[in-house]
Amino acid sequence: MSRYFPLLVFLLVGSIGLATTIVVYRAEEAAEQARFEALADDTVDRIGERLRRSLALLRATNAYFSTSRGTVSRQDFISYVDGLEIEQRFDGLQGLGFARFLPAGRERDVEAELERNYDWAIKAWPETDQDRRAVIVLLEPHNFRNEAALGYDMFSEPLRRRAMQTAIESGQDTASAPVSLVQEVTSVKQAGFLVYTPLYRSGTGVAYRAEPIGFVYAAFRAGDFHRAALERSDRLPLVVETRDTTDGQSELLFHSDGYDEISASSRFTVERKLPIAGRSWTITAHETKAFFDASRYWRTTVLGAIFLLLSGALAMVARLQVRAMEAAREIQALTEKAVEEKDLLLHETKHRIKNSITRILAMARQTALNSETLEDFSRSFEARMQAMANAQDLLTSSGRLNADLETLLRGELQQVFGDAISEGAVDGPSVKLGETATQALGLTFHELATNALKYGGVSDGDGRLKVSWELVKDEDHLQLEWIEERPGAAPDDGPADLSGNGGRKGFGTRLIDASIKLELGGRIEREFSASRSRIFISFPLAEPAGEDD
Numbered sequence: 001m002s003r004y005f006p007l008l009v010f011l012l013v014g015s016i017g018l019a020t021t022i023v024v025y026r027a028e029e030a031a032e033q034a035r036f037e038a039l040a041d042d043t044v045d046r047i048g049e050r051l052r053r054s055l056a057l058l059r060a061t062n063a064y065f066s067t068s069r070g071t072v073s074r075q076d077f078i079s080y081v082d083g084l085e086i087e088q089r090f091d092g093l094q095g096l097g098f099a100r101f102l103p104a105g106r107e108r109d110v111e112a113e114l115e116r117n118y119d120w121a122i123k124a125w126p127e128t129d130q131d132r133r134a135v136i137v138l139l140e141p142h143n144f145r146n147e148a149a150l151g152y153d154m155f156s157e158p159l160r161r162r163a164m165q166t167a168i169e170s171g172q173d174t175a176s177a178p179v180s181l182v183q184e185v186t187s188v189k190q191a192g193f194l195v196y197t198p199l200y201r202s203g204t205g206v207a208y209r210a211e212p213i214g215f216v217y218a219a220f221r222a223g224d225f226h227r228a229a230l231e232r233s234d235r236l237p238l239v240v241e242t243r244d245t246t247d248g249q250s251e252l253l254f255h256s257d258g259y260d261e262i263s264a265s266s267r268f269t270v271e272r273k274l275p276i277a278g279r280s281w282t283i284t285a286h287e288t289k290a291f292f293d294a295s296r297y298w299r300t301t302v303l304g305a306i307f308l309l310l311s312g313a314l315a316m317v318a319r320l321q322v323r324a325m326e327a328a329r330e331i332q333a334l335t336e337k338a339v340e341e342k343d344l345l346l347h348e349t350k351h352r353i354k355n356s357i358t359r360i361l362a363m364a365r366q367t368a369l370n371s372e373t374l375e376d377f378s379r380s381f382e383a384r385m386q387a388m389a390n391a392q393d394l395l396t397s398s399g400r401l402n403a404d405l406e407t408l409l410r411g412e413l414q415q416v417f418g419d420a421i422s423e424g425a426v427d428g429p430s431v432k433l434g435e436t437a438t439q440a441l442g443l444t445f446h447e448l449a450t451n452a453l454k455y456g457g458v459s460d461g462d463g464r465l466k467v468s469w470e471l472v473k474d475e476d477h478l479q480l481e482w483i484e485e486r487p488g489a490a491p492d493d494g495p496a497d498l499s500g501n502g503g504r505k506g507f508g509t510r511l512i513d514a515s516i517k518l519e520l521g522g523r524i525e526r527e528f529s530a531s532r533s534r535i536f537i538s539f540p541l542a543e544p545a546g547e548d549d
Contacts, residue, residue: 005322010315017307032292033268036238040270040285043236046229047283048274054093054218055173055195055277057084061096062197062216070199070213072098074117074138081140092225093218094183094192095146097139098199099154100214101164103132110135114151128156134164134215145183149219152182160194164215166278167196175277178244178251181219190223191253193244195277226254237290239263245273245282253281262286360385383446386415403438405431405478409445409467416449421465428469431478434543440515447508448535452484476542482535 064080065072072080077098086093100110107124114122114137124135134155139146154160163176174196181192198212222242230236239256241263256262263269266286274281364381371377406426413421433441452465464487469480516524522539 006315006319009318010311013314014307014311017304017311021304021307036268036285036287036291037270039236039238039291040272040283043230043238043240043285044272044274044283047226047242050092050225050229051274051276054090054220057090057093058096058173058195058197058216058218061218062199065098065199065214065216069201070098070100072138077138077140078142086141091228092220092222094181094221094224095139095141095149095219096216097136097146097149097219098214098216099134099136101132101134101155101198101212104128104130107133107135110137111151113137118150122151124151124153126153126156128153130155130161134160137214139219145185148185149182154194154215154217163194163278164196164198167198167215168212170278171198173197173277175279177246177249177279178222178253181221183219183221190221192219192221193253194219222253226256230256237288238285239288240286241284243282243284244279246279250282259286262288383450386446402432402434405433405441405469408433408438408442412442412445412449413465413467416446416453417465425465426467428467428480429471431469431471431541434541436519436543437539437541440519444512444515444537447512448482451508452533471541477538477540480537482533482537484533486531 061080068076081096084090084096086096100113102109110124110133111122114135117138124133132155133153136149136152136154139149155164157179159177159179163174167174176194176196178191178193180189181194184190184192194217196215196217199214199216200212226240226242230240239259239262241255241259242253244251244253263284263286268287268291270285272283272285274283368377368381406428409426413426452463464485466483466485467480469478471477472479513524516522516537516539520539522537524538525534525536527534527536
């Protein structure tokens, strides 16, 4: 569990930091949303304010016409409109005009009025199936667009007619649904709308309002009107779309350049309703890239970075603490292991010293019993002790308490025969011997070599020695063959006694049997003749379980 503790610390602190950062981020998002809503409200207010100013201008114009009972001359109207500075102060307002309202069939009256106003013959148009006409007889300021609308019967078109009928019924300013103005005579066209206010004869009373003498109206190009409101002094970092949504309908009036692309990826959306002279507009706003200020999110960035660094630092501290605890445990374990190994080493040393002393004492007794003089005893005992020492040297030099069989054998042969043994006399695979096998075979090789030196004729060149071995039984057993040949001896006529003891087993033979059979749990076979001696040894390589002596 401790190995995962730093990760848990990192995840816990990181989760707290993430949650806190998210809360701060959402608060900043809410602040940005509120800022954008305020900006959108300001935009809607700009549009609404511009419309209110235009409607106030329309009412003032209606009052101006009322003073003359609808008989305003064109020159007077030009002077009036010039004073308003429409083209400079009211962008999007295409013009102010007056449409004479009269029964169908009296077109000659309005055509005569048009000719008086503009000094050329202008026909009322288009043909209509309505019983009333509302023909434009005055429209200023004069330009090529407004000139194209002169004589147009607005009552002949359904959307305009509906707005005028509503104005008659309510007696109030009434806007039309989005229409295409007859002033749109170029290839670049915009949606437009008109606002009508009925003009009545002075003093006629409410009962006569069903029959106004005409309509004072204002024509607007929606695109120019919106752009003037949005780009009044400082360009707003948003795009808008305005739709006429009266009576459940949705007709486009205006949308900013690039609105579709920006709205598809925007984060904030604000929708507002704007009442316009009896109609309802829905204005939808989305932010542009200019709205965002990356510096506004510095709190989120700094807070997230602080918690990330804190999580990493605490995780690192926890990791160091875990490593310190692990190191302490490892040191404790190593200390306990060292104590155990020391006790084991002391016990093993005690056991081996006891075994070695026992073996040395036994060899000393037996050597003494088989030695005729002190000199014989000293020589034999010293040689056997040297064999034990050689075996021990091999064990300790390896550092692993094992010895190489060939090295052990050559060492004993070298000690007994010197350089009399050829390289080919020893043959076999590499075999590693345990401690018990090394000690046992060291003494065995010493006894066999000493016997071969005395009785086999190997040292004077008449005899030949051949030692070979192999691994059998899945390489768990070692089989070793020791052969001494005496080519110059008499022909074989049966087993020969080469022990020098009249057929009685000497100490060396008993020592070999004890080493192979008792210590190694193996077996040994001997074959002797006048010309040849063969010793066969087989034992398992696994160390037999010993007992404390």
